[in-house]
Amino acid sequence: MKKSKSSGSSLGYLTKEGFRNLRVNKLMTFASITVLFSSMFLMGIAFMIYTNIEAMVAGIEQENVILVYIEDDTDAVEVVNLKTEIMNIPNVKSCDFKSKDDAFEEIKKEYDNAEYLDGLENPLPDSYIVTVLDMTQFSQTVAQIKGLDNVMRTRENSDLAGKLASAKKAISVVSLVIIALLFIVSLFIISNTVKITMFSRRLEISIMKSVGATNRFIRWPFLVEGVLIGIISGIISTLAIWGVYTLGMRFLSRSFSIMGKGVDITVYLPYLLGAFLILGIFTGIFGSATSIRKYLKERKFVELEDL
Structure with a gap:
């Protein structure tokens, strides 16, 4: 019992030493x-840029429907x-009905001289507006729909769908490579900082x-110090990304209408x-x-004149 109590108090003392080291070694801390903050911040900003580009492409995809x-x-x-x-076609996401009357009314609203259309017979057919899950399978999905009974014809933009699919794939690959490179470079820089x-x-x-x-007595305070530095850096990085992203998107949304309000960062903050x-x-x-570990293995003590 005494041993357990002693080890507990010893652990508490060593943990306090870890906290004290942060204050004593202010410059290196x-x-x-x-x-660590700079590395995390750059990775976080790169990730948020990637999510916004993905959201923009997804928004354009939603506009590229099959009529x-x-x-x-x-x-x-x-x-x-x-x-x-x-809806039984695997790649179909949604299928919404639009009556011929609703379609005709929409045309009237867009036409400047809508009164000339009054009294005319509605030439439009009923239709379904179909969205897909995977743009890379857009052409195959169109072919499957065309093969169904009671389908007069379809209207779509297969060229745009192909370009969107290629762009989305390229963006994903480039973004992931950049984030991975930032991560590797960050680890290298951080490890050298710790060594110094x-x-x-x-x-x-x-x-x-x-x-x-x-x-163990020597190592523990350094480990506690490392953990504290990591926690502090993580919290500061998250707050900085939230602030910079919010201000940045506010400016961009005013300057470029295509940007909209951007992705809601609060959704990603817990994950970041x-x-x-x-x-x-x-x-x-x-x-x-x-x-x-290197210094713990050394048998020769460091002298003051060696520093």
């Missing part, structure tokens, strides 16, 4: 947080059955070893914070553990 015109002599039951058959931090504190480690401190905390804690622990 600031440098580590700055490097399915129904044969004039089709009865009500067959019209309902046709919708069921269209440990190198600057090798005398401190050597003194603790010279007075008989165990490796979680990812940054995991990355920060992992980097802090891994960087501290691997860097301090």
Whole structure:
């Protein structure tokens, strides 16, 4: 019982030392947080740019629909059955009915001299407005719809669909490559920053070893320090991305109407914070553990004149 209590108090003391190290080594703490923050911030901004481009492409995709015109002599039951058959096609996302009367009224609203259309027989057929799930299968979906009974014809823009599918794929690949490169470069920079931090504190480690401190006793405060730096960096990065993104989208939406309001960042904030905390804690622990190992293995103590 005493041993457990003693180990608990010892662990508490070492944890407090980790907190104290942040205050004592202010310059290196600031440098580590700055490097980690910069890396996370760039990755977060790159991710939000990617999500906005994806949303813009998806919005254009929604406008690229398939208009399915129904044969004039089709009865009500067959019209309902046709919708069921269209929805049974795997790539179909939605299928909305538009009556010939509604379509004719829309044309009247767009036509400047709508009064000339009054009294004329409605030449338009009933139709279904179909959206798809995967634009790469757009042409195949159109062919399947054309093969159904009671379909007079379809109207669509297959060329635009193909270009959108290619653009979406290219954007995804380029964005993921950029984020991956930023991640790799960030790990490299962060690991070197941690090594510099440990190198600057090798005398401190050597003194603790010279007075008989165990490796666990020496290592624990550094691990706590690494975790705290990771957590602080993750929180600051998330807040900074939220602020910069909100202001940036506000400016862009005023300058470029095509941008709209952009993707709602509050949806992604919990995921960004979680990812940054995991990355920060992992980097802090891994960087501290691997860097301090070298100095824990050294048998020769560092002398003041060696610094």
